[in-house]
Amino acid sequence: MSGPSVLIVDDERTLARAVRTFLAESGYEAEVAVDAESALGMLEQLRPDVVFTDVRLPGMSGIDLLRRIREFDPAVPVIIMTAHGTIEGAVEAVKLGAFDYLKKPVDLEELKLLADRAREQSRREGELSYYRRQARETPFGGVVGDSPAMRAVLERARQIAALDETPPVLITGETGTGKGLVARTIHSSGSRGSRPFIEVNCTALPGSLMEAELFGYERGAFTDAKESKVGLFEAAEGGFIFLDEVGDIQLALQGKLLRAIEERTVRRVGGIRDRKIDVRILAATNRDLERESRREAFRKDLYFRLAVILLRLPSLRERGDDVLRLAEHYLRQFSVKYGKDVRRIEPAAQDRLLAYRWPGNVRELSHVIERAVLWSHGPSLDVDHLSLSEPKDEPADPVTEPVAGPAPANAGTEPLPGPRPPAGVDLGQWERAMIEQALRDAGGNQTRAAQRLGISRDTLRYRLKKFGIQG
Secondary structure, eight states, X not given: OOSOEEEEEOSOHHHHHHHHHHHHXXXXXXXXXXSHHHHHHHHHHHOOSEEEEESSOSSSOHHHHHHHHHHHOTTSOEXXXXXXXXXXXXXXXXXXXXXXXXXXXXXXXXXXXXXHHHHHHHHHHHHHHHHHHHHHHOSBTTBOOOSHHHHHHHXXXXXXXXXXXXXXXXXXXXXXXXXXXXXXXXXXXSTTTTSOEEEEETTTSOHHHHHHHHHEEOTTSSTTOOSOEEOHHHHTTTSEEEEETGGGSOHHHHHHHHHHHHHOEEOOBTOOSOEEOOOEEEEEESSOHHHHHHTTSSOHHHHHHHTTXXXXXXXXXXXXXXXXXXXXXXXXXXXXXXXXXXXXXXXXHHHHHHHSOOTTHHHHHHHHHHHHHHHOOSSXXXXXXXXXXXXXXXXXXXXXXXXXOSOOTTTTTOOOSSOOOOTTSOHHHHHHXXXXXXXXXXXXXXXXXXXXXXXXXXXXXHHHHHHTOOO
């Protein structure tokens, strides 16, 4: 169905056909049943947004049909149509839960107005019910999940948030598992929730700028330092600093970071005095930093200092029915964002969501549902809307990614394969757009994105840093 659906239950066939034609011209998809029994048989497949029913029907009455519909789905609004002599029955129906009643002979404009109102109220009540249910079911902040794996993680996160003073926390997990969301929730749920939360993307900044960004600099420290600048550690005073993808910080800077964490002091570039800081440290990585430290690709003492409290986020493959909980969450979110009235996911589509491997984890699921909502035309999402490949045992994006070595000699100049940009289009903007699209198509998996682009993974990492893209 391409529009909202209406079921008309009336044995006056001429009236029913007139109503159906009028509603079709107004964008509705209408079906007609001549008695209550036929209407009940159509409910499961049609899933109407609104039902109009006469009070007097052959066999089961409209009042009894109302009761049966409310047993089937109490959220479906039912509007009673009644002749002058049966007003009392219509009033009784409203007491039993009917949305409203409509006198015969029917005014078609009034009928459409009632249908519009019923749909809008149903949509609002559905959203309210959803958010209330989420508030009851979500165990920690705004993080959606009720699987055993996530319950364990969120209980630990709740304990971390409740402490005003804790050692650093290292959050690990595959790309797209929601490490940043958990970090922000720990901040907002604790006693420092009103204080700063400074997020640092350690992949986006080259080493030459990272030190100045983290610790600040004094006037004259380098050529362009015309004024002193506060670093991000100082800016986070009293709150949190979140070092996202901390494994990408260059070795030369890791010693200074360790000193800042252990001594709770920073020294600006070009400065001569230490500055005390009161900051809680959260860090995240999709690498195995313990293994990296054994290979001397990451400082062992810094790893042990960051990992005093270790919080590992499970992949979406490990979270069972959380896939459907998250899909419903994103369905509501994007339906509101794009002004759509998409309210459910069909069983076949649910099966496909559960069978898919989700190499890009929660981030990929979010993109899939957003795209599906954008291209949907009716009240539900089906398999075709999801644009997912057939289920298969494809290798998952590993929790630990190989450490990038030096960028290849031609990494900065090697063009992306494929067509050149149209005349007049900036090459850099075109290249950035191609990389971002490849990452979305690959569900955030950098290895597959590089394959799609026809370049090496090292080259892709260089481009990500060049354009400041968070992969």
